Amino acid sequence: MEYFNIGFTHEKKYEAIRNTGLYHYTAPLVSKVTFPSDNFPTVPGGSWKGWLSAAPEDLIEAIKADDRYSECFV
Incomplete structure (x- = not known):
């Protein structure tokens, strides 16, 4: 369940980034x-x-x- 949660969270973060318009990298370099x-x-x-x-x-x-x-089963 832990790994599913990590994958689900990463997918949500990716979608949030994808919908922001302009992505800014955070690594100092x-x-x-x-x-x-x-x-x-x-x-x-x-x-x-x-x-x-x-x-x-x-x-x-x-x-x-x-x-x-719940959205995984819609």
Whole structure:
């Protein structure tokens, strides 16, 4: 469940960055570099459904029990 949570959180952060318009890198060496975030590739819709189809049933039940992940089953 821990690894699913990390992946889910990273996907949410990626989508947030992708929708901001202009991404600013935070590492000191490249902090002045900007990149249009609309150039970031989109995450295909339903990607969680595809991944969950191969997950063990006990993991799927644990994910379904947590309201934070309800969008994975829409």
